[in-house]
Amino acid sequence: MNTQNRLQQFAPILQNYSVQPHFIEDFGKVQRVYSDKGVFALKKIPIHQGTEFIKNVHFLYQKGFNRIVPIYPTIDGRYAVLDKKYLYYLMPWLPNEEKENRSKRHEQLFRELARLHTLSVSEVKINKEEKEQHYEESLHHLETQNEFIEGFIDECETRWYMSPFELLFCLYYNDIFQALKFSRNKMKDWYEQTKEDEKARAVIIHGKISTEHFLFDERGYGYFSNFENSRKGSPIHDLLPFLSRSLNTYPKKQEDYINWFYTYFKYFPLKDEEMLLFLSYLAHPGPILRTVEQYHKAEKKNERKFVQQLQRDYWLLKNTEYIVMRIEEIERQKKQAQAEAQAQAQAQAQNGAQS
Structure with missing residues (x-):
């Protein structure tokens, strides 16, 4: 699929986020979107996986777990956009540079x-x-x-x-x-x-x-x-x-x-x-x-x-x-260390009681 076709395919999905794409690179299940609001990752998943996925992410957000790549809500507050047999969701494109060994x-x-x-x-x-x-x-x-x-x-x-x-x-x-x-x-x-x-x-x-x-x-x-x-x-x-x-x-x-x-x-x-x-x-x-x-x-x-x-x-x-x-x-x-520590504590308690 060429660049123009990708823009035509994904632009209607990105409209749900008020994002206007300028250029889109294909990375298989993930599209790298260059837009008027920055660089994003647009990912698709089969619809049968979507319900459990959205439920789990929402639950973890509520619990305060913020170490999932952020998922942007649509204009009307949804976490994903349905298109044919797939759900699409939008995330920031992380640089993922190797800063640690x-x-x-x-x-x-x-x-x-x-x-x-x-x-x-x-x-x-x-x-x-x-x-x-x-x-x-x-x-x-x-x-x-x-x-x-x-x-x-x-x-x-x-x-x-x-x-x-x-x-x-x-x-x-x-x-x-x-x-x-x-x-x-x-x-x-x-x-x-x-x-x-x-x-x-x-x-x-x-x-x-x-x-x-x-x-x-x-x-x-x-x-x-x-x-x-x-x-x-x-x-x-x-x-x-x-x-x-x-x-x-x-x-x-x-x-x-x-x-x-x-x-x-x-x-x-x-x-x-x-x-x-x-x-x-x-x-x-x-x-x-x-x-x-x-x-x-x-x-x-x-x-x-x-x-x-x-x-x-x-x-x-x-x-x-x-x-x-x-x-x-x-x-x-x-x-073994726990058993020894427990035995030592019991022995000290017995010695204390006898004295």
């Missing part, structure tokens, strides 16, 4: 995410029967996956000559097995601790946190964008997708991630049961299991592609394992 940028992101969750937290009722059913189905799925990898390694080890993929799987088997076992045990611990609970915490989750969706203004303040996937849910539903995307790289000690997450936990600590479920989901070796299942089912196997994918999945598994073990260690040390 990578770690500081992430720390600010997670600090604001914790504040977002804090301001929107509420308790929701839990149906105990549905929860039990979900737990049993999840546990059955984990057991089935365990049976599959045990069967597959037996199949591999009976061959005279293994394929490259099968040989690599056998080398990785113990790490996959341990990750699956850890995930299953944490799931069991979570259920035992919460099976009588009738309520759980829910927050408004962003839906797809990343530095690409955390933009900075000229003063260096960060704002969440791309809020269309926001919804009510467990806080871990913001944390887990971030890790699954970010850790999908070559193996390395991801100590920065520990610092970022504990920046978040400092302002919005997870409850014990939330941490158990978080670690269960995080440790689960889903990607590598899916690759092995695809290989097992494939009639024509491209060994090179499957081996490459298995290698990448294993790197993700090891990166995740490091994060899980570090969090486990830190949480264990915290509980």
Whole structure:
């Protein structure tokens, strides 16, 4: 679409804001609008996402959360303009200049995410029967996956000559097995601790946190964008997708991630049961299991592609394992320090009573 066509298409929408466009650049779902009143970002979203999006943004504004890229109201006070199958909303175009290093940028992101969750937290009722059913189905799925990898390694080890993929799987088997076992045990611990609970915490989750969706203004303040996937849910539903995307790289000690997450936990600590479920989901070796299942089912196997994918999945598994073990260690040390402090306080109280 050329510039003139874009002006013709979006000018009627911008009239709702009393904005006269001079030039419009296309950035996919976002249009950069140069106008008589400055530079704006005009974004479109499917109409089925719009109601929840507008409701969540309005709720957060009322709670005083101002770290969402500002959404300008129309002349008559609406937050979006309906045009055919889409809703359009107008925002300032933020410069998003890199004024901080990578770690500081992430720390600010997670600090604001914790504040977002804090301001929107509420308790929701839990149906105990549905929860039990979900737990049993999840546990059955984990057991089935365990049976599959045990069967597959037996199949591999009976061959005279293994394929490259099968040989690599056998080398990785113990790490996959341990990750699956850890995930299953944490799931069991979570259920035992919460099976009588009738309520759980829910927050408004962003839906797809990343530095690409955390933009900075000229003063260096960060704002969440791309809020269309926001919804009510467990806080871990913001944390887990971030890790699954970010850790999908070559193996390395991801100590920065520990610092970022504990920046978040400092302002919005997870409850014990939330941490158990978080670690269960995080440790689960889903990607590598899916690759092995695809290989097992494939009639024509491209060994090179499957081996490459298995290698990448294993790197993700090891990166995740490091994060899980570090969090486990830190949480264990915290509980030990708390127990020691409590024992010391009790001993001092007893000594005081005796004297």
